[in-house]
Amino acid sequence: xxxxxxxxxxxxxxxxxxxxLAAGIxxxxxxxSKDFMQFKSPVIVTDSGVEYELExxxxxxxxxxxxxxxxxxxxxxxxxxxxxxIGSPDSSSVVKEKISGSGSAKIQVTDADGKDLYMKFIPxxxxxxxxxxxNLQFKLKGTSDELKLHSGPLMIAALLLLFGxxxxxxxxxxxxxxxxxxxxxxxxxxxxxxxxVMMCCFTYGCLSISIENFPxxxxxxxxxxVIVGSxxxxxxxxxxxxxxxxxxxxxxxxxLSWVMGILALFGAGMTFLGLGRFNEITxxxxxxxxxxxxxxxxxxxxSSIEKKEATDEES
Amino acid sequence: MKxxxxxxxxxxxxxxxxxxxxxxxxxxxxxNAMEKGDDNPPLKLCLSICRVLGKTLDELxxxx
Numbered sequence: 001x002x003x004x005x006x007x008x009x010x011x012x013x014x015x016x017x018x019x020x021l022a023a024g025i026x027x028x029x030x031x032x033s034k035d036f037m038q039f040k041s042p043v044i045v046t047d048s049g050v051e052y053e054l055e056x057x058x059x060x061x062x063x064x065x066x067x068x069x070x071x072x073x074x075x076x077x078x079x080x081x082x083x084x085x086i087g088s089p090d091s092s093s094v095v096k097e098k099i100s101g102s103g104s105a106k107i108q109v110t111d112a113d114g115k116d117l118y119m120k121f122i123p124x125x126x127x128x129x130x131x132x133x134x135n136l137q138f139k140l141k142g143t144s145d146e147l148k149l150h151s152g153p154l155m156i157a158a159l160l161l162l163f164g165x166x167x168x169x170x171x172x173x174x175x176x177x178x179x180x181x182x183x184x185x186x187x188x189x190x191x192x193x194x195x196x197v198m199m200c201c202f203t204y205g206c207l208s209i210s211i212e213n214f215p216x217x218x219x220x221x222x223x224x225x226v227i228v229g230s231x232x233x234x235x236x237x238x239x240x241x242x243x244x245x246x247x248x249x250x251x252x253x254x255x256l257s258w259v260m261g262i263l264a265l266f267g268a269g270m271t272f273l274g275l276g277r278f279n280e281i282t283x284x285x286x287x288x289x290x291x292x293x294x295x296x297x298x299x300x301x302x303s304s305i306e307k308k309e310a311t312d313e314e315s
Numbered sequence: 316m317k318x319x320x321x322x323x324x325x326x327x328x329x330x331x332x333x334x335x336x337x338x339x340x341x342x343x344x345x346x347n348a349m350e351k352g353d354d355n356p357p358l359k360l361c362l363s364i365c366r367v368l369g370k371t372l373d374e375l376x377x378x379x
Contacts, residue, residue, distance in 0.1 A: 179341035180357050181348065241344035246336075310333065310343065 037140040038213065041121075043078065045129045050078070052123055056089035059117040063144030066117065068107045071139040076101035077129035080136065081122045084109050089118040100126070112144075137213070177246050185242035193233035200225030216283070224287040231291040235298050243299075250303055257296035265289030316352045321375050324368045325350075339363040 037057070044051040059066075070082050079100045083093035084107055097105040109117065123136065178186065204221040208214040237243035244250055268285035325335055325346075332350070336343045341360060349356055349364075361376055368375070 177340070179345050180360070181345045182342060241342060246340070246342055306344075309347070310331075 038138065038215070040135055040137050042133055042135055043074075043123050044131075044133050045078070045125050046131050050123050050125050052121075054121045054123075056085070056118040056120045057140070059119070059142065061112070061114040061116060064111065064113050066109045066112045066142060066144045068109075068119065069104065069141040069143075070097070070099065070107060071104040072099045072121075073102045073137040073139075074123075075129060075134050077126050078134065078136065079124050079126050081124070082107060083120050083122070085118040085120065086112060087115050089120060093120075178242065179246065182240075182242035182245075185240035186237050189233050189236035189240070189242070192236055193229045196232050197225045197229035200228060220283050220287075223284045227284075227288050227291050231295050234295055238299060238302055250299065254296060254299045254303065257292050257299060261289050261292030261294075261296050263289075264292060316378070318350050318352055318376070321364070321368075322350045324370050324375060328368060330368075335364070335367065338367045 041052065041054050068082075068084070072080050072082075074080065079098055081096055081098050082105065083096040085091050085093050086109070094109060094111075095107055097107050099105050119140070121136075121138065201221060204216065204218070204225075208216075208218075234243055244253070264285050266289075268283075268289060325332070332346045333343045336346045339346075339360060340363070345356075345360075361372060365372055365375055
């Protein structure tokens, strides 16, 4: 094995090992898992009572001892009862807590025992509110005492990491070179891509400060801006014929981009088909899918233009 | 400004842009950019092209 390939392989293994080790240490030190949810719901106060459409919220098994931090923002005069059910929302509630107007409560379930949990909210008019339509804003956070290990996604992640190492090793083995013009173009594209990443983070910072309860989290922005920046880098390089090296084949990379884009959008789209819950991963998945599809389209179009230019030039 | 002398010298040897690019170790697009006059090629590349096409620097790259 050549020195360069060996060095790349060793470096890849070291990076992957460090990432896995860091994740493992973090999990060991902080065994609690957290979930965060925020939503709004209108309630209509009538003479006969309160009308609302609040479906029970389902939580997958997250340990034996679970604590929910519930925050409700609403008008004074609406008392909201938060109740927890184990196994089914039609069973008897195991714990209830009443929150008047705007307030918060900590609801603890000590014998969840790895079963599904359901949370119901039942608003009531304490008598002081006039009949009208009001809005309730809910914020939920859950912590548990058990780290849930899902073997399916872990295996997929391990396979992807191995595939990534394989791609790095084989790419370095082929020794694709870039000429000076390409290197200059790549350098410029890298600088522009970095500026794009910085602008994404800066824009997020401004929006999150000026808009209360801004719905996009730092996690989504972090992942999203890196994906957008990487895509911008790839597109700017390819437009200047500097993405692929002198002896590199475009076809497999183009195919990979199409596959990644479609899979990512399909995975995120499953939520809209009712097969999952919309969360931060869905939002990031949509960004990843769109970026990869844009890249795939650009690579495909450029490849066609390249072939046409080469044919025209020979004729 | 287009470099028609380069294009002509290449065509005289019945060489495609890809053939010339392979011989001098650059991409086809770099040769294309040079012929269009869009590029600012390094001296080393110019000398390689001259060697392959059997011409001098003046004959291919001197700006009149």
